[in-house]
Amino acid sequence: MTSVTSLTDLVHQRLTDALTSALPETDGVDPLLRRSDRADYQANGILALAKKAKANPRELATQVVAQIESGDVIKDVEVSGPGFLNITISDKAITQNLAARYADTERLGVPRKDTPGVTIVDYAQPNVAKEMHVGHLRSAVIGDALRGMLDFTGERTIGRHHIGDWGTQFGMLIQYLFEHPGELAPAAEVDGEQAMSNLNRVYKASRAVFDADEEFKERARKRVVALQSGDKETLELWQQFVDESKVYFYSVFEKLDMEVRDEEIVGESAYNEGMPETARLLEEMGVAVRSEGALVVFFDEIRGKDDQPVPLIVQKADGGFGYAASDLTAIRDRVFDLKATTLLYVVDVRQSLHFRMVFETARRAGWLSDEVTAHNMGYGTVLGADGKPFKTREGETVRLEDLLDEAVERATAVVREKAERVGLTEEEIVENGRYVGIGAVKYADLSTSANRDYKFDLDQMVSLNGDTSVYLQYAYARIKSILRKAEGAGPVAHPELELAPAERALGLHLDAFGELLAEATAEYAPHKLAAYLYQLASLYTTFYDQCPVLKAETPAQVENRLFLCDVTARTLHQGMALLGIRTPERL
């Protein structure tokens, strides 16, 4: 497990050293290094530095070139244009760096962060007694990918599934169950689908009585009070709703091929007891004030619709607590008990105003600070093919499960079409169909920047061409098949060999995996990782078209190309795994 310094870092270091010795008085020299099509890298920083030092940029560039240590890593540097540097890396350095990554079977030479913290990821937060919809899909998929990425960089993550399991809506449900015992089958006896259909039935029936019967309405209201004051019998009935819902949640998460741990399902109810204390603290500190009986926080800088200032309600005039109080209490728990350094919320962008107010309140109270920060990764809406929020033809919200089932069905058909050629068994077809279908849904979600809306288009998602997970999965399987076919020969690095342009391009991209990952993780941007992997698969395709592997000219070249294949496969596999997507060995 030795981490490998990337070629970009090596070149950056050498350029910085050369610049510093050419301009000893200037501090903070940045060569502004980037990948380039002309050479391997271009450095554009000399122009600005020359200006600052009142020097001629071309002369400075020439001076810097003379200082650069070339040979092992840098093969060639030349001055171009008004004072840019074009830098070419030696073939040997590319192969050697990849060989060092290859030797690290666990992490491909990717370093861990120097100072990891603790990030609480609030994601996958469905609501009790309700069906999950596409919005919950986004939170789950994005949150899971971010967690994978963060963990890989060495950060410690703790998941929190802030499920909606508390509030006045439970009065009606519990009262109905109280009056119609046995309407919910015990959770242990049902599967996910039955659980949800039971919950739906109870919900509809109780709603009907609630709307028609004033006296029931009153009994339901009293039931809310009983729930909040911790009445034992009421809590037991409430627990039945939670348990039944969990059976359903777990079945959906399993379909999503996603691990959710019971101890991380900590819903709104968990913060119930702490809410009065939260209110008391905020009032004592003067962060929240009484206004018409309610306890509220005012903001000058935060405005809602029509540019009107909106207060955050911590406690209603009737003494009740709501969503804001539970989130504020959760922050105290996460900061002081879980010792978080970062709070990350993966929640629909339509709740961003709520979070801005909650975070600002917590800052004023001193619970958040420059050291302990909170972010809402507000994600956009899932749209249908018509560009409008995703609905069924009847105008209803789409059930998440139906959607996943359809994706798997379509994917299985795609897999089946090619199955004979690869010789897949029926069992493998079914398993791959799942991985391809679920992968397609996840990838489509992750490959667009989270704050943007995206179109849910299954045809496009399972297409073999273009920026889809299937394309990446096939690239991976194709490499694996070549490695299997190699028989006698195996992947061995040969740094002495000259590389073809397609090999160089692939190699340089592979070497940049760790940097890309660090950047994508720091920015909470899984779409950058997706874009990297897509480019990797594309570069591999070009390599494969231009450079025969098993029929290469010499045995050493066969081995070196197999080696490039294998590093590509491992990088694809690792990257996809971080996004929560499987890569079948045979497809």
Ligand code: ARG
């Ligand atoms: N359950 C909420 C919903 O479905 C999302 C909860 C988000 N997390 C939070 N800490 N408020 O809209």
